[in-house]
Amino acid sequence: MKSSGAVVLGVVLVAGCRLAAEPPSGSPPGGDVEERSITAVSYGGSYARACVKGYHEPFTAETGVRVHVADFMGGLAQVRAQVEAGAVHWDVVDLNVAETVNGCDEGVLELIDPAILPPGPNGELPEDDFLPEMNTECGVGTLLFSTIYAYNRDVLTGPPPTRLADFFDLERFPGRRGLRRSPEAILEMALMADGVPKERVYDVLSTPEGLERVFRKLDTIKDQVVWWDTSAQAPQLLADGEVVMTTAANGRIFNAQVLEKQPFVIVWDGQVLNRGQLAIVAGTPRLDDAIRFVRHAARAESMAGVGRYIAYSPARYSAEKLIDRHFETGTEMWPHMPTNPANMKNYLMTDWQWWADHGDEMLERFTAWLAR
Amino acid sequence: MTSQESPSVSQPPARPLWRRALGPRLRAAGLALPLVAFVTVTFLGPMLSLLTKSFYDPEVADALPETMAALRNWDGQGTPSDEAFAAVAREFVAARTERNLGRTANRVNRVASGMRSVIMGSSREMVEARAAAEAAGAATDGAFWRETMVAIDSRWAGPEPWRALEAAGQRFTARHYLKALDFERGPDGGYVRAAEVWRIYVPLFWRTFLVSLGVTLLCLVIGYPVAHMIANSPPKRANVLLLLVLLPFWTSLLVRTTSWIVLLQNQGIVNDFLVAIGLIGDDGRIAMIYNMTGTFVAMTHVLLPFLVLPLYSVMRAIPPAYMNAAVSLGATPFQALRRVYWPQTLPGVGAGCLLTFILAIGYYITPALVGGQSGQLISNMIAYHVQTSLNWGLAAALAALLLGGVTLLYVVYDRLVGIDRIGLG
Numbered sequence: 001m002k003s004s005g006a007v008v009l010g011v012v013l014v015a016g017c018r019l020a021a022e023p024p025s026g027s028p029p030g031g032d033v034e035e036r037s038i039t040a041v042s043y044g045g046s047y048a049r050a051c052v053k054g055y056h057e058p059f060t061a062e063t064g065v066r067v068h069v070a071d072f073m074g075g076l077a078q079v080r081a082q083v084e085a086g087a088v089h090w091d092v093v094d095l096n097v098a099e100t101v102n103g104c105d106e107g108v109l110e111l112i113d114p115a116i117l118p119p120g121p122n123g124e125l126p127e128d129d130f131l132p133e134m135n136t137e138c139g140v141g142t143l144l145f146s147t148i149y150a151y152n153r154d155v156l157t158g159p160p161p162t163r164l165a166d167f168f169d170l171e172r173f174p175g176r177r178g179l180r181r182s183p184e185a186i187l188e189m190a191l192m193a194d195g196v197p198k199e200r201v202y203d204v205l206s207t208p209e210g211l212e213r214v215f216r217k218l219d220t221i222k223d224q225v226v227w228w229d230t231s232a233q234a235p236q237l238l239a240d241g242e243v244v245m246t247t248a249a250n251g252r253i254f255n256a257q258v259l260e261k262q263p264f265v266i267v268w269d270g271q272v273l274n275r276g277q278l279a280i281v282a283g284t285p286r287l288d289d290a291i292r293f294v295r296h297a298a299r300a301e302s303m304a305g306v307g308r309y310i311a312y313s314p315a316r317y318s319a320e321k322l323i324d325r326h327f328e329t330g331t332e333m334w335p336h337m338p339t340n341p342a343n344m345k346n347y348l349m350t351d352w353q354w355w356a357d358h359g360d361e362m363l364e365r366f367t368a369w370l371a372r
Numbered sequence: 373m374t375s376q377e378s379p380s381v382s383q384p385p386a387r388p389l390w391r392r393a394l395g396p397r398l399r400a401a402g403l404a405l406p407l408v409a410f411v412t413v414t415f416l417g418p419m420l421s422l423l424t425k426s427f428y429d430p431e432v433a434d435a436l437p438e439t440m441a442a443l444r445n446w447d448g449q450g451t452p453s454d455e456a457f458a459a460v461a462r463e464f465v466a467a468r469t470e471r472n473l474g475r476t477a478n479r480v481n482r483v484a485s486g487m488r489s490v491i492m493g494s495s496r497e498m499v500e501a502r503a504a505a506e507a508a509g510a511a512t513d514g515a516f517w518r519e520t521m522v523a524i525d526s527r528w529a530g531p532e533p534w535r536a537l538e539a540a541g542q543r544f545t546a547r548h549y550l551k552a553l554d555f556e557r558g559p560d561g562g563y564v565r566a567a568e569v570w571r572i573y574v575p576l577f578w579r580t581f582l583v584s585l586g587v588t589l590l591c592l593v594i595g596y597p598v599a600h601m602i603a604n605s606p607p608k609r610a611n612v613l614l615l616l617v618l619l620p621f622w623t624s625l626l627v628r629t630t631s632w633i634v635l636l637q638n639q640g641i642v643n644d645f646l647v648a649i650g651l652i653g654d655d656g657r658i659a660m661i662y663n664m665t666g667t668f669v670a671m672t673h674v675l676l677p678f679l680v681l682p683l684y685s686v687m688r689a690i691p692p693a694y695m696n697a698a699v700s701l702g703a704t705p706f707q708a709l710r711r712v713y714w715p716q717t718l719p720g721v722g723a724g725c726l727l728t729f730i731l732a733i734g735y736y737i738t739p740a741l742v743g744g745q746s747g748q749l750i751s752n753m754i755a756y757h758v759q760t761s762l763n764w765g766l767a768a769a770l771a772a773l774l775l776g777g778v779t780l781l782y783v784v785y786d787r788l789v790g791i792d793r794i795g796l797g
Contacts, residue, residue: 075760077759077760077761077762078759080762081762102474103474104471105468105471105473105474105477105492106471106472106473106474106475106478107470107471107472107474107475176638176659215569222745225745226662226744227744227745240637240638240639241638241639242637242638242639242662356492357488357489357492357493358488358489360478360481360488360761361481361485361486361488361489363760363761364485364761365485365569367756367761368569368570368572369569370745371572371576371745371748371753372569372571372572372575
């Protein structure tokens, strides 16, 4: 009797320990001293694959430095934690401008000398060749991505939604909505859908009444929302019919369209453009290789490499000319790019300065709203 | 555990006796030493250090020592002295130049939401203002800074940013506990309930408590007959049945939780089946996951073995003859169950329920995966503050309250039922 009790207790304890043990994410690469390597962190899935094909592999071929890929969900939290703990095992991180500006202010990212930026393929000077506001003190611009919403034509068979406001219209388009569990882009979209002209979005957001208005608008769809965390979940939710429409990074929807032949449609009305940058984690012991890597990624060829796998617009004018067709399927890339004029009839460019100053407050307020 | 009472009234030859008595004890204790060291280093130490963060927060005080000294004489009304303006300007500009003001601003922002943009926005222009003043040869004293800062951001002319700085600069603070209980310091220094949009933690504690209670009761209702059946089966069949309980138990928690997604999602197996047999229409699929239902179902499944196993051990020790005797003495099967069998299983019920409840109250992976937003529990909030907002002080305060709650529950259980009444077989 006693022994069986002890066995049961033992099983319970062992299982308890196993429950408590969470698998660590983003663990450092093996301690191989001979082989030089760096760890580049981005959003995983089809975007990470585009980066690997587009410039990680050419970088390794050229320098012999291997690139380990780690996934995260965006944000500065892990970078802050690594720097504060003095245990930096990420080297290069894919962030948006507001995040690199904040990380720069906090000293958790390295300053990057603009002199390292390479000239374009025909000797174009970097200061003329990069799109405006692409580079900051700690960030080197690589691409423009867009938050859009998309629907599944097989699920939504009636008259199709065409405007941003349709996303919030549960009467004409009943069904669950997918939304990223983050205030970024959603706040702007909610205000624009509520009739605020895009020029005034950030002014309105800066007032307490404006914030009330945003969350009142979001309240109207709250009980129909399925929240997602990683970019790859958005096309998955759409494919599973779990939601009738979802916000997403435009490249993810593009990849599902061309690689998986999913009947997804992007609504470009009210798209929110943002700038993607690479930044280097402060105090990395592999600083030299990290700088070489960022310098390599800043080449027009590297940006075009990414742009031939996923529909994100390059950060340099000279790279735009190098992008034609999708590398694997031969699909024309430009009709799917967020900066194609046909897709930019009504767009908003993210105000990174506003987000740098208000991002933490918005996250706090958004989290409190979610929890209620 | 007590020792060494016996040789206290000592005669001269006591020493060898004392040694003889202590030797084996020390050796026995030595065997447990690795465990004690392990628990101290990996559990007690980190736990205490984290709990300390819930009331000790030196970051801002260390970053802005002169400002804190200058604010010490301020009465909290209007604006502080020119001296405080000069000190804050000196420290902001220096920290801004060294690129570590952002961290301080984040800390102050936790005390008063909005302070991050005030500090970062002002300091950017303050660096320029100082450079301009120095170039022009103008003095940068307190009066200069008062004028400049108010011109940059009019909020510096009011008491709010200064109160926030002062509060964030307290090394020992109750503010994390206040926030965890949805309270805040009012303008006059008293404690008031937080604005309604910020009241989230107390409702979450309640939800966690009720969900854990519900899951425990559900586990008991489902697990009791199962444990009874296993305990009263012939050994061979009992082994097979036990294996059926243990097999999911040995499967990864993540696998079991994601399996429920496959089963319960909108286009999942259960909904497909219900549509196929015509019980619901294709457009009337039931939302069984990414909400409270998902949390309930998956948590009950994951926690069921923790209730079945202790119950089973206790039930096996109950001779079937008791029930037979009760029935042969004229009791109906239900009476026999209620008055003879059930009381004897109570130690197992107590042990299983306590174990299940305590595990449930700390669950966060399962709710995070299948709970959607309405199925999130307080542990998800703790995880959020540890991993995302990096507000470890608040996370520690929430965890301390949770720990206190569980301890209280344990004590109440001990008083009411007696902890020695718990049996694992």
